[in-house]
Amino acid sequence: MDDATVDAHPLTPTQEGLLYHTLLDDSTGVYVQQIVLRITGLGDPSAMRESWARVLARHPALRTGFYWEGLERPLQAVEPDPAPRWSEHDWSALPEAEREAALDAHLRRDRHAGFALDRPPLVRTALIRFAPATYWMIVSHHHLIMDGWSVSTVLSEVVQTYSAIVRGSSPALPPAPSPWELVRHTAGDEPAARAFWAAELGDLGRPTPIPGLRHASSDSSPDVAETGLAVAELSEADSARLTEAARRHRVSAATLALAGWGLTLAGRSAETEVVFDTTMTMRPSNVASAERTVGVFVTTVPIRMSADGGRGLGDWLRDLQLRAASASRHGHLPLVDIHALSGVPRGEPLARTLLLVQNFAEEWDGHAASAGLTISQRPAVPRTNYPLTVLVTPGTRWSLRVAYDAGRCPPTLAHSLAGGLGAVLRSLARSTPEAAVSGPAGAAPTTPEIVLAGTFTVLPVAEVLQHWCHRLGLAVRTATVPYGRVVPDMLDPAGRLGPDGAGRAGVLLVRIEDFAGPERDPADPEARSRMAENATMFLEALRGAHAQGLAPLLVVVTAPSPGWSHGAGPEVEAVLRRLREACDRLSGVRLVSDDGVAAAYRVETVHDPHGDVVGHVPYSDEYCAALGVFVLRRVLARWARPIAGYVVDADDTLWQGQCGEGPVAADPGSPWHSLQELLRAAARSGRRVGVVGRADERDVLAQLADGGPLGPDDLSGRRMGWGSVSDNLVGLVSGWGVAVKDCVFVTADPVAYTEVRVRCPDATVLLMPAEPEAAAGFVRGLWLLDLP
Secondary structure, three states: OOOOOOOEEEOOHHHHHHHHHHHHOOOOOOOEEEEEEEEEOOOOHHHHHHHHHHHHHHOHHHHEEEEOOOOOOOEEEEOOOOOOEEEEEEOOOOOHHHHHHHHHHHHHHHHHHOOOOOOOOOEEEEEEEEEOOEEEEEEEEEOOOOOHHHHHHHHHHHHHHHHHHHOOOOOOOOOOOOHHHHHHHHOOOHHHHHHHHHHHHOOOOOOOOOOOOOOOOOOOOOOOOOEEEEEEEOOHHHHHHHHHHHHHHOOOHHHHHHHHHHHHHHHHHOOOEEEEEEEEEOOOOOOOOHHHOOOOOEEEEEEEEEOOOOOEHHHHHHHHHHHHHHHHHOOOOOHHHHHHHOOOOOOOOOOOEEEEEOOOOOOOHHHHHHOOOEEEEOOOOOOOOOOEEEEEEOOOOOEEEEEEEOOOOOHHHHHHHHHHHHHHHHHHHHOOOOOEOOOHHHHOOOOOEEEEEEOOOOHHHHHHHHHHHHHOOOOOEEEEEOHHHHHHHHHOOOOOOOOOOOOOEEEEEEOHHHHHOOOOOOOOHHHHHHHHHHHHHHHHHHHHHHHOOOOOOEEEEOOOOHHHHHHOHHHHHHHHHHHHHHHHOOOOOEEEEOOOHHHHOOOOOOEOHHHHHHHOOOEOHHHHHHHHHHHHHHHHHHHOOOOOEEEEEOEOOOEEOOOOOOOEOOOOOOHHHHHHHHHHHHHHOOOEEEEEEOOOHHHHHHHHOOOOOOOHHHOOEEEEOOOOHHHHHHHHHHHHOOOHHHEEEEEOOHHHHHHHHHHOOOOEEEEOOOOHHHHHHHHHOHHHOOOO
């Protein structure tokens, strides 16, 4: 800090906490916030750069650095005129897949780079050209200088300034308020705050347990273990009901979010009292300039909530709102001091979850339109040092996102909690003020389940699903809905196809000809007409279920019988198009077709006419088995993070024999050829594919160039040499910027298999049999390597 600098100030308690955690471990990039905006219509990048420079000059917080060495207490000081951190890149000549990969890599590098806190500004902007007049703008900043409200203010001013510059005018912006003035308004009574928190938490002995959540490990920092995301969204109808519920109960939307998350935790933990952390604004409503002030004016406070029954919901919600307001008034006390006043032992967190409620609007749309810009924001993944961070965004469609540390939280738990929160909020939206508070028993999520329904009998498919869930050790159970109950269950709020808070996935199997009714003669014009009419009624039911938040996760269209595919093919295709168009418009509902299932799983006989007549089971046992695997793949792909990449051992795996010693070529029909085809498909769908091993790299590349399905250009990387296979594997995927546990390693070498299993216990390691017949079955079973 320059001694001549006079604009120096103490840190707020929130900033002190952020600085402490940053200095404790700055390798994870937890407090580096990234806003990723897609901008179309940007014709003057230099005007955008100038806009950022002007806004940087307006707000002292954006020019602030932090200093602590040799000081009794840390200070923040404003640099008078720092150079903006601005970079421009032109990737428009790259293929689309490479542009997307480069953007992801840039975001990882940018987050890892962090900031030197004593070298302001602690904000930087990258403008990346993807196509003519289409750009991605990445705004990165340290959380020490801006909260989410401030980010919205800054971006709005940047767009407003750009709009004025390109029109040749000056932006009509009021003078920027001083953040230090607002800090003085937020100062509180420390003795009163200590007394409040001692009374509130003094008898709290432990954080709320969350079954299934693992303890932190040495590799569970947010960038090593990676942050996963479970997403749920309420329908417009349910969102409108929540808005009305807030009015009816005389509470804010944020209070409903607090109540929803608290009841969800109560259900998961089976506790009648829960504690979770939440962030609250420190912008006093009686300060006119508070909303326009840029800085960090949020605090993190614990919320202790009783979820036992016996009280009317309206009174309980209003009491919760008062308690939250009291916590906010005393939130100027640092969280570490609040912890010390509780009964929770040191070394244990006060809470294991953090709730964020985004209650500010993005206000740049009007200014963007006047400048010919269209701006959309990529949904951000909240990154904190909590194993679970919940971001609730109220609006016309409430958005619910659960960000989880994949090293500590299984994906199924995160998705179950996201679904549980949605179910609790829907219940709150429909409850009267006199309704009793639903405690743990009412809110308890259970084991995630897949519920199958169909226009035909789906029990044989469900049995296959159950078999594979058991074989894979998945905490998932399956259930069925009789085909005659499909539409009633889909429209019934108590039915089984919609989400229920336990991570339920409703899957609907549709054979289009079944819409024709019991008399399904494809040559009969009336049957074809009935099929179209009943399909229309089904689509109306599907839209109605979606409006109530009851629609299934997947609609799977299965193969028509030969008579219908040949005798009424155009009519069947017309209904399929209508189904596809309808599902495309229903967020959260995906339609997939079983095209290619029979070929992929080598099914010789698809249809069973006798079974269709006797039990409305129109498919053979082997096809039902393939269909079950196909459905499970799709559900797991929606629940879990996708596989980041595939790494394969070259010798005896991509071909039979040793490279350079006359290996047997991967001839068509051989398992090695099939494996190469699978890896090529993965590479061309955007997945990473790499090769490791001890063979000579030149021999491997020559063999790959010898005409097999997989070529050298399909590889995202290779690492050969006489070091250990596990070292080669780790080195390769580290270069990709992903964790080993998110990749799949395939080898036919038992020694390499054992070594990687021992040295990389979190990796998915598959041993390919040496015998051609067994290897062929192995490759056919690689449905776990799910392709998009």
